[in-house]
Amino acid sequence: MAARIAKELEEARRWGGARGLRPLDGNVRRWEGLLLPNNPPYNAGAFRFELTFSPHHPLSPPRATLRTSIYHPGVDAEGHVCQPLTSAQHWVPTTRATQVLQDLLLLLDSPDPERVLRQDLARELRDRPEVFHRRAEEHTRQHAEPRPEP
Amino acid sequence: MKFNPFLMSDLDMSLHRQMGSDRDLQSSASSVSLPSVKKAPKKRRISLGSLFRRKKDTKRKSRDLNGGVDGIASIESIHSEMCTDKNSIFSTCTSSDNGTTSSSKPSGDFMECPLCLLRHSKDRFPEIMTCHHRSCVDCLRQYLRIEISESRVNISCPECSERFNPHDIRLILNDDILMEKYEEFMLRRWLVADPDCRWCPAPDCGYAVIAFGCASCPKLTCGREGCGTEFCYHCKQIWHPNQTCDAARQERAQSLRLRTIRSSSISYSQESGAAADDIKPCPRCAAYIIKMNDGSCNHMTCAVCGCEFCWLCMKEISDLHYLSPSGCTFWGKKPWSRKKKILWQLGTLVGAPVGIALIAGIAIPAMIIGIPVYVGRKIHNRYEGKDISKHKRNLAIAGGVTLSVIVSPVVAAVTVGIGVPIMLAYVYGVVPISLCRSGGCGVSAGNGKGVRIEFDDENDINVGGTNAAVDTTSVAEARHNPSIGEGSVGGLTGSLSASGSHMDRIGAIRDNLSETASTMALAGASITGSLSGSAMVNCFNRLEVQADVQKERYSLSGESGTVSLGTVSDNASTKAMAGSILNSYIPLDREGNSMEVQVDIESKPAKFRHNSGSSSVDDGSAAGRSNAGCSSACLPESKSSATKWSKETTAGKKCKGKLRKKSSMKINETREDMDAQLLEQQSTNSSEFDSPSLSDSIPSVADSHSSHFSEFSCSDMESMKTSCSHGSSDYHTRFTTVSVLPEVENDRLENSPQPSGIPVPVPTAPSTDVPQLSYIAEEGINNGSSTDVGLGVGETLKETNNNHSQHAVELSTAIQTEI
Numbered sequence: 001m002a003a004r005i006a007k008e009l010e011e012a013r014r015w016g017g018a019r020g021l022r023p024l025d026g027n028v029r030r031w032e033g034l035l036l037p038n039n040p041p042y043n044a045g046a047f048r049f050e051l052t053f054s055p056h057h058p059l060s061p062p063r064a065t066l067r068t069s070i071y072h073p074g075v076d077a078e079g080h081v082c083q084p085l086t087s088a089q090h091w092v093p094t095t096r097a098t099q100v101l102q103d104l105l106l107l108l109d110s111p112d113p114e115r116v117l118r119q120d121l122a123r124e125l126r127d128r129p130e131v132f133h134r135r136a137e138e139h140t141r142q143h144a145e146p147r148p149e150p
Numbered sequence: 151m152k153f154n155p156f157l158m159s160d161l162d163m164s165l166h167r168q169m170g171s172d173r174d175l176q177s178s179a180s181s182v183s184l185p186s187v188k189k190a191p192k193k194r195r196i197s198l199g200s201l202f203r204r205k206k207d208t209k210r211k212s213r214d215l216n217g218g219v220d221g222i223a224s225i226e227s228i229h230s231e232m233c234t235d236k237n238s239i240f241s242t243c244t245s246s247d248n249g250t251t252s253s254s255k256p257s258g259d260f261m262e263c264p265l266c267l268l269r270h271s272k273d274r275f276p277e278i279m280t281c282h283h284r285s286c287v288d289c290l291r292q293y294l295r296i297e298i299s300e301s302r303v304n305i306s307c308p309e310c311s312e313r314f315n316p317h318d319i320r321l322i323l324n325d326d327i328l329m330e331k332y333e334e335f336m337l338r339r340w341l342v343a344d345p346d347c348r349w350c351p352a353p354d355c356g357y358a359v360i361a362f363g364c365a366s367c368p369k370l371t372c373g374r375e376g377c378g379t380e381f382c383y384h385c386k387q388i389w390h391p392n393q394t395c396d397a398a399r400q401e402r403a404q405s406l407r408l409r410t411i412r413s414s415s416i417s418y419s420q421e422s423g424a425a426a427d428d429i430k431p432c433p434r435c436a437a438y439i440i441k442m443n444d445g446s447c448n449h450m451t452c453a454v455c456g457c458e459f460c461w462l463c464m465k466e467i468s469d470l471h472y473l474s475p476s477g478c479t480f481w482g483k484k485p486w487s488r489k490k491k492i493l494w495q496l497g498t499l500v501g502a503p504v505g506i507a508l509i510a511g512i513a514i515p516a517m518i519i520g521i522p523v524y525v526g527r528k529i530h531n532r533y534e535g536k537d538i539s540k541h542k543r544n545l546a547i548a549g550g551v552t553l554s555v556i557v558s559p560v561v562a563a564v565t566v567g568i569g570v571p572i573m574l575a576y577v578y579g580v581v582p583i584s585l586c587r588s589g590g591c592g593v594s595a596g597n598g599k600g601v602r603i604e605f606d607d608e609n610d611i612n613v614g615g616t617n618a619a620v621d622t623t624s625v626a627e628a629r630h631n632p633s634i635g636e637g638s639v640g641g642l643t644g645s646l647s648a649s650g651s652h653m654d655r656i657g658a659i660r661d662n663l664s665e666t667a668s669t670m671a672l673a674g675a676s677i678t679g680s681l682s683g684s685a686m687v688n689c690f691n692r693l694e695v696q697a698d699v700q701k702e703r704y705s706l707s708g709e710s711g712t713v714s715l716g717t718v719s720d721n722a723s724t725k726a727m728a729g730s731i732l733n734s735y736i737p738l739d740r741e742g743n744s745m746e747v748q749v750d751i752e753s754k755p756a757k758f759r760h761n762s763g764s765s766s767v768d769d770g771s772a773a774g775r776s777n778a779g780c781s782s783a784c785l786p787e788s789k790s791s792a793t794k795w796s797k798e799t800t801a802g803k804k805c806k807g808k809l810r811k812k813s814s815m816k817i818n819e820t821r822e823d824m825d826a827q828l829l830e831q832q833s834t835n836s837s838e839f840d841s842p843s844l845s846d847s848i849p850s851v852a853d854s855h856s857s858h859f860s861e862f863s864c865s866d867m868e869s870m871k872t873s874c875s876h877g878s879s880d881y882h883t884r885f886t887t888v889s890v891l892p893e894v895e896n897d898r899l900e901n902s903p904q905p906s907g908i909p910v911p912v913p914t915a916p917s918t919d920v921p922q923l924s925y926i927a928e929e930g931i932n933n934g935s936s937t938d939v940g941l942g943v944g945e946t947l948k949e950t951n952n953n954h955s956q957h958a959v960e961l962s963t964a965i966q967t968e969i
Contacts (some may be wrong), residue, residue, distance in 0.1 A: 004267045017573055059293050059308070087452075093293070093308040094264045 002028055003054055008097040015098045017105055019148055029053040031139070032067070035101070036147055039109040041136035042070065045144025048105060050079075051097060051144035061091035064104050071132075071139035073111050081107060095101040191655050265289035265308060278320050281312040290322050298328050303335045342437075351387050352379040433466055502577035506570055514562045521558035526551045 012020050018033035031051040033100050037043050039101060041064050048067040054060035066079040077079050085103050107115060116122040125132040178440050245632075259272040263286035273282040285293075285308060297305045306313050316336075341347040341358055350357045350372035357374040361383050364370060368383035381388055385395035387402070429440045432452040439452060441461055448461040460467045529550045533543040 004265070007267045056292075056296055059296050093289075 005029065005057060005097075011096060012098045012101060015101070018049070019100050024050065029055070029057070031097070033101075033143065034148065035108060037105065039107045041133045042108055042140050042144070043070070044137065044147070045140040046147045047108065047144055049101075051100065053097075058093035058095070060089065061086040061095075062097065062100060064100055066104075068145060069139070069143040070108070071121065071136040072108065073118050073125055074115045076117040080117065083107070083118050084115070099140050120122050263289055265293070270362060276318070278307065278318055279315045281307050281310050282308050283309040285309075287322060291324070294319055295325075295328060298323075298332045298335070301335045303332060303339055348381070348386055350379050350384060351381050352377055355379060371663070384619070399547060430464055431462070432457060433464055502573070506573050506577075509573075510566045510570055514566055517562035517565065518555075518558050521561065522551045525554040556701050579866070648877040 008025070009021065009028070011033075011095075012018060012040065012053070018035055021031060021033035023030050024030040027089050031042065031053075033049060033051075034046040035049055036046050046068075047070055049064060050067055051062055051064050053062045064081060064083060066081060068079075081104065083103060085095065086100055111122075111125060113122060113126070121132065123137075151159055197897045261272050261284065262269050262277070266284045266289050270286045274286045274288075276287050278284070290308075293306060293308055304313060306515045315333070318331065323329055323332075344360060346361050346364070348361050348370055349796065350359070352372060355374055355377045357372050359373065361370050364383045368793055369389055370383050370395050372379040372381070381390065382390060382398075385394070385399060387398060390401075393401075428442070429438050431438050434452065436456040437452060439450065441450065449458065449467070450461050451458050457466055459465055461880070462866060494761065526547050529547045530543070533546060537548075699826050788843060808894035816914075
């Protein structure tokens with residue numbers, strides 16, 4: 001349903017939470033953009049993401065992955081995120097791409113102990129949050145993309 | 151995402167069910183009581199019919215539908231009666247898909263479809279009975295199409311969780327084929343839940359039987375006209391009179407293995423276009439599941455039975471599975487090799503006390519020193535700003551420090567005294583329990599013996615898996631291994647490795663080939679052929695023991711057993727198995743023979759006497775029995791890798807418990823202690839593999855070999871029969887029917903006539919045994935199997951005293967050509 005995806009792209013751009021939202025390689029089924037978290041320790045950088053839609057969209061869920069390396073308990077080394085919203089069990093076709101992106105941004109801003117892909121980071125965040133924050137900021141400084149001008 | 155391609159292919163082949171005709175199904179699926187339905191007034195029906203006819207592509211189908219089943223048509227009409235005002239909507243929906251219809255009332259209302267986000271006129275939104283959500287008919291149709299194609303029959307509204315009424319589905323879908331698919335899947339879902347449901351194992355037959363109360367009389371007959379296949383209630387395979395299910399399975403495996411060796415195509419699974427890795431059967435219901443290798447999560451939920459399992463290790467899992475050191479991660483592509491897993495587990499078990507000791511050793515002095523220091527500092531800081539004389543402050547500090555010095559050891563002791571036991575309990579209690587509960591990941595109680603065996607097995611598996619079917623090498627290996635006469639563990643493990651590797655190889659080939667074959671065949675194949683799974687380690691042990699015994703005794707038990715295997719059994723599968731076992735095990739030489747014998751012995755200690763002669767038949771039954779656990783465990787194996795082990799544990803639960811119990815007792819008596827470790831690990835599956843003392847069994851086996859080969863009596867046969875009590879138990883009858891067997895067997899795989907008595911190369915056997923062997927062989931020949939059989943037997947007889955490997959090669963080649 002390319003028409004729907006095009007509409008959703010419009011809608012997501014209007015949302016404004018993702019910068020530079022555009023299809024990858026002209027393929028409207030693959031979006032990329034930049035997420036700008038608001039909360040420390042990630043608010044110093046911008047993180048590139050990709051949103052891939054299935055051919056059966058909206059009947060199958062899209063998949064969001066983070067392309068920028070991030071020190072976050074809910075994101076693994078390959079950029080996969082734990083997102084129940086887009087899991088096969090919970091996906092409903094009435095969910096919009098904007099909602100997916102919002103959920104992703106929310107996850108970055110507030111790591112969820114239920115959505116953990118890296119146990120070590122989760123433990124560190126739980127037991128020694130100051131260490132976690134320090135390391136996350138360091139990592140953001142080193143690996144995240146620079147934030148574009150608002 | 152997952153779907154069942156095999157279910158769909160079955161669906162295409164079968165439209166009829168033993169329970170009723172298509173029409174009935176459709177009617178019942180429509181969830182409207184048919185019998186009481188009255189025919190609608192003709193006028194109405196015609197209008198509906200005319201609606202159908204308006205459709206371009208389904209013209210004929212709709213006519214059939216209309217004129218065929220009155221029930222359906224009347225349902226339609228009843229529905230239309232109920233929703234008179236919606237008739238027009240239906241008419242518009244069922245008419246051309248291209249939007250505007252002339253007959254519908256032109257409505258000015260437009261609605262946005264939540265799925266395609268496009269605005270449509272309201273008449274494009276079909277009414278759904280179960281909820282108030284509305285989507286345009288195109289989106290709904292697409293949605294239903296996808297759901298049904300992926301065999302998800304609990305289709306609910308895309309926006310809420312209310313299930314669709316099947317009638318709504320039919321109307322929206324407008325596609326008879328898909329609707330039939332939907333009903334087929336619904337039926338299958340229901341049948342899967344019925345414990346008495348048995349599917350006909352004939353290759354192209356999709357009929358099922360509800361076998362209520364058939365456990366005692368397990369011979370079932372397919373009800374489809376033109377099929378009439380007879381099959382066994384317990385193992386769900388072709389009917390095998392006078393054989394246990396396991397024996398029959400083994401036989402099938404043998405024949406499978408032979409065909410694999412013969413043909414160059416190793417992997418049937420490749421034909422489907424997906425790698426063997428991508429298709430695995432559900433551990434609970436054995437429904438094939440394909441997982442696209444797109445890096446998606448390994449936490450799978452079966453679409454048919456709903457069981458949750460890990461894709462990597464194919465075991466049913468809890469939430470803890472990915473968090474414990476089992477080697478499986480959410481996104482991992484490969485489970486840990488058994489070695490890694492074992493290393494990890496051992497490391498945990500061994501390193502834990504060291505770690506705990508270290509922690510305790512550091513914590514205690516740290517606390518004893520740290521607490522006073524901390525207290526002193528605190529007091530110092532507290533008094534920092536206060537206006538107290540230095541003397542008083544120092545006094546306070548000293549007092550505090552003294553107090554803490556007294557208190558801190560107590561605190562430290564308490565902490566250690568509580569913390570260490572907790573940690574120890576976790577490491578040695580929870581971790582092994584969770585690991586063992588998950589099905590024997592290869593961790594014994596951490597004892598060296600068991601570990602060693604596992605490693606050997608691991609090596610064997612690794613070795614075996616990499617080799618092609620070079621049987622002769624295995625023969626050499628096996629022979630070079632130390633004899634088991636002493637029952638030495640080392641020797642055993644050595645020989646175990648050799649046999650294991652060989653088995654593994656065979657099994658690997660077998661598994662690849664038979665992936666698409668019946669699971670039973672596969673199981674049999676894996677059991678007999680590969681014996682590679684960890685559960686098979688026990689078999690290896692057994693196998694080796696037997697081999698040595700036979701070596702020592704020069705008894706014909708091995709060969710004779712195999713020979714008689716082919717000749718004695720009167721069941722097609724038995725014969726095939728015998729032949730195949732002989733064939734496949736010729737290279738194995740002793741191993742193969744011994745395995746047969748071994749199995750036999752274990753399953754029936756009372757029958758030890760009949761080992762040699764009866765090994766054939768016994769092998770059939772006993773092998774099957776004793777391998778019940780293995781076979782069932784190896785059921786859905788497509789790869790003879792370590793993962794098979796874990797699969798076995800779960801899949802094996804479905805095996806016949808009856809048989810397993812029988813053999814477990816026997817095997818207990820014949821097992822060696824060193825097997826105990828391994829056996830414990832597979833306790834869920836292979837109760838059979840408990841460890842009796844090997845050394846004890848050897849003499850008994852040997853004795854039985856030489857002494858009772860001739861005592862191959864009918865009574866033994868009878869007693870060896872399992873629940874399948876049908877068929878003649880006459881010894882001679884078995885011989886006579888030998889030749890007929892291959893044709894009868896109705897495996898899915900091609901049925902090549904097995905030379906009935908393809909005898910195993912008879913090793914240097916005592917003269918007393920030879921006559922018996924020749925007797926049996928002759929029986930087979932006389933009883934009119936193909937000349938090939940006679941050839942094989944003759945060869946065997948001639949080469950009684952020849953070199954084994956040479957003979958084995960010759961025989962195998964001969965056999966291959968025959969086949």
